[in-house]
Amino acid sequence: MKPMRETAAALRTRAAAAEREGGWAAAGAAYGALFDAAVRERRLAVAADALRGQARVRQQEERYEEADEFACLSLEIAERSGLWQAAARAVNTCAAIRYLQRDYGEARRLFEAALERALDVGDDVLIGWTCLNLGVLANIRGDLREARTRYLEGIASFVRSGNKQNAAQVYNNLGMVCADLREWMEAEVCFDRGIEIAGRVADVPLLAALYANRAEPLLRLRNLARARESLDRAEELAARVDARGTLAEVARFRGMAARAEGNLAEAEAHFSRALAIAREAGMELEEAEALREAGDLRRLLGDEAGAADALRRARDLFARCGAQGDAERVEEMLGEAVPAAA
Secondary structure (H helix, E strand, C coil), X not given: CCCCCCCHHHHHHHHHHHHHCCCHHHHHHHHHXXXXXXXXXXXXXXXXXXXXXXXXXXXXXXXXXXXXXXXXXXXXXXXXXXXXXXXXXXXXXXXXXXXXXXXXXXXXXXXXXXXXXXXXXXXXXXXXXXXXXXXXXXXXXCCHHHHHHHHHHHXXXXXXXXXXXXXXXXXXXXXXXXXXXXXXXXHXXXXXXXXXXXXXXXXXXXXXXXXXXXXXXXXXXXXXXXXXXXXXXXXXXXXXHCCHHHHHHHHHHHHHHHHHCCCHHHHHHHHHHHHHHHHHHCCHHHHHHHHHHHHHHHHHCXXXXXXXXXXXXXXXXXXXXXXXXXXXXXXXXXXXXXXCXX
């Protein structure tokens, strides 16, 4: 007797669970098996969905060329089969890959195209995702008010769809833009709400990011003990799923906490670790953030030359990443750090 094959529904459930838990190899294998099952059964919608799942997994593994191939194949199958909702979601996945590759202009174009398609088919989940992603790009450009508006639109869409996991992601980003606007109490509330939701749905990578990001408003509100507890939890979760971007942020925030307590040598060590993690992973935005903090610390230590060097590199990296608002803020810091020539 031949062993029974796992059903498509069971494979989809297994793949989604592995993805939520950060088990990228397991998720990739399950999505691959789901695609094979869909092809055998001629279920093109399921095949398109499985390919998007493969693309998301490859994104997490930083295998962007493979991710793009899976996303483009998903789009082609969907368009040829008249699966317009699946096609809209594939365009969004293509845009996400461009974003991760720092091609922000093309990412914005594709996210806007995905939003138009989502509105056409009434896909509230995708409307929420594209609003979230357009908010991220607005945030990077320094247009914080537009970013906040997009995030609020995203939350409204996810509330309509009843998708709690996606709402947690938007609360994370809304918290970050509130932090950029220096609205610290509102930022803390957003992160707390996101942690509550992400904890219920067991989304480990998102939960790690939320705990890490919550540390900043706690630091600014001088609640250093809670900030350190939040960072400990973030580091534990991020290490479990090898979320290097979050690990770099944890190190940066630990440095900020040490600096706030006057432990400048400890702060320097944490900023150096944040830089090392970001550089090894090729994460220029995280590297720029670490350089900004390192430069500010060098200024506190009276090392004007070292401060200027770090801040210039941070400014140039922010500009290269398209984070114009951050680049301008670092330019202002440079004016403070380096006296004008007589």
